[in-house]
Amino acid sequence: MAPFPYLAWVAASTVLVPFASRSETAKLARADVPRSRAREKLGFATGQRDATQPLVWFHAASVGESLSVLALITRIGAALPDTQFLITSGTATSADLIARRMPPRCQHQFAPLDAPGPLRRFLKHWCPDAAIFVESELWPQMLRRTHASGARMALVNARLSTDSVKRWQQMPATARYMLDVFDLILTQNDAMAETIVSLGAPPARVARGINLKSMADPLPVDHAALAEAQTALRNRPVWIASSTHQGEEQSVLKAHQRLLRRWPDLCLILAPRHPARGQEVADLITEAGMSHSRRSAGDAPAGQVFLADTLGELGTWYALSDIVFLGGSLRPIGGHNPFEVAHSGATVLSGTHVTNFAETFSGMEELGAARFVSDAADLAEKVEALFSDTQGREMACAAALEFAQQQTDKLDEIAARLITTLELSA
Structure with a gap:
């Protein structure tokens, strides 16, 4: 009953x-x-x-x-x-x-x-x-x-x-x-x-x-858009802040202002979690006194900040840099998927609020593929350290790829278990 x-x-x-x-x-x-x-x-x-x-x-x-x-x-x-x-x-x-x-x-x-x-x-x-x-x-x-x-x-x-x-x-x-x-x-x-x-x-x-969100396949890359962006950037150094939420962009922009003092031609690719917030984030960039271009307007990367306020293009932007800060983590939101970044061969920076991916971040940190930051000053310091230490940055990126490859076998095990338990057959 x-x-x-x-x-x-x-x-x-x-x-x-x-x-x-x-x-x-x-x-x-x-x-x-x-x-x-x-x-x-x-x-x-x-x-x-x-x-x-x-x-x-x-x-x-x-x-x-x-x-x-x-x-x-x-x-x-x-x-x-x-x-x-x-x-x-x-x-x-x-x-x-x-x-x-x-x-x-x-x-x-x-x-x-x-x-x-x-x-x-x-x-x-x-x-x-x-x-x-x-x-x-x-x-x-x-x-x-x-x-x-x-x-x-x-x-x-x-x-x-x-x-x-x-x-x-x-x-x-x-x-x-x-x-x-x-x-x-x-x-x-x-x-x-x-x-x-x-x-x-x-x-x-x-x-x-396993946390399936940490098992995602590599994000798709639009190779035409990637080539256009690379041409526009002309070998400028680039770092990325992706999946940011309200209240986090200010910290990212403060970090970028500090980094510009050492690398005046540095470009930040800023991709808010919700592209509908594009105008709000654009206003924050203007208020911070920085120039920017905007993807939703059809722009290629230009200015001190490139606002990537579109859906489905993160894989393309990740291919432009090996330093990525993941948002949803400076505030108690739970964090976002570092596995997608690891698949791209980039090292991950994140705030400490990562309850949604605690096990994933723990494994990545242990391998040296991810680092935690506490605020804008700490974020700038960690990005600066990665840019300044080429060998250390390459080791961190290699660790990220190694971590991504380790997870593939686990996903195959889950698939096999589901096939058996649900009595599916070839």
Whole structure:
């Protein structure tokens, strides 16, 4: 018998689905998503299912979660050449970035709303043989209805916030009911494995995995844009600050002002996490008294700061420098993925707030591939030290590449475990 909170949610979602649909459709329309694709939220598929091949469905919510599984899909696809893949996510941004990096035999759809009608239509059309959910995507009906369809199920990169854990602890029967659907749960660390078992997951099905966000494939490089940027820079020294958040750009710009005293032709490539903040960041650069050019205006790198306020081009900018500061870390945001930087062969500088990637940064720091900074002055000092010590910088970059290569075998192990547990076959 399903627990009362689950039954109450089924009833409520049936009533609320028209309102949720209107809200989601409007949100996607503002992002220029065609109405036909927005209807995927109601379970109306725009893609085709080849009934002659098995299908593995991956569901992720956000940009980071979606991109984190692309490398895993690629690995599983290499082992299962006759299998097709579906990845669902909730946002227009994630759909756009997935489209640019889509693995072979894979297609994207917007995830159906967690309500009876949308899920019935979605599952009837796609009939997944296996379903792999990412991080904390524990929508009750999506899980139970997928389980009822007969699909084998896994939760990878499992991570629950403190607030989520507290909510599930207040509904122990419902927590067990949700977690029991999974044939395998791979957590980001040992502590999370213990937490999920304490919530009622069968211990034999729970194991520590890896942080998939630290396993991403190398970012794509636009070689034409790279050549244009290299020509524009004319061998100027370059450092990069990427994925910065509000309140961090000021520290980065202060560090750059100090560095300019020693290297007047130094260029900073500044890539805010959210390109929509481009004008705000441009104003900060002007207020700091520095000249800049702006990618969203079609500019090539010029001036003291190049504002890279576009999506999907970080791989190109990382190819221009071997010193990268990663934002989201000078403030308690949790940090961003250093593995993408390591893949590019650059060394990483980061603030100390890296709870989202604690294990990854620990391994990189141990190898000498990453260094922590505390504030603007410390950031300037660390960048200056790297520019001044060519041999030390080359060793740090080599350590970053070594770290990236070490992770590849771990990802292959996870792919093999999923294939076995979910009873997929070549």
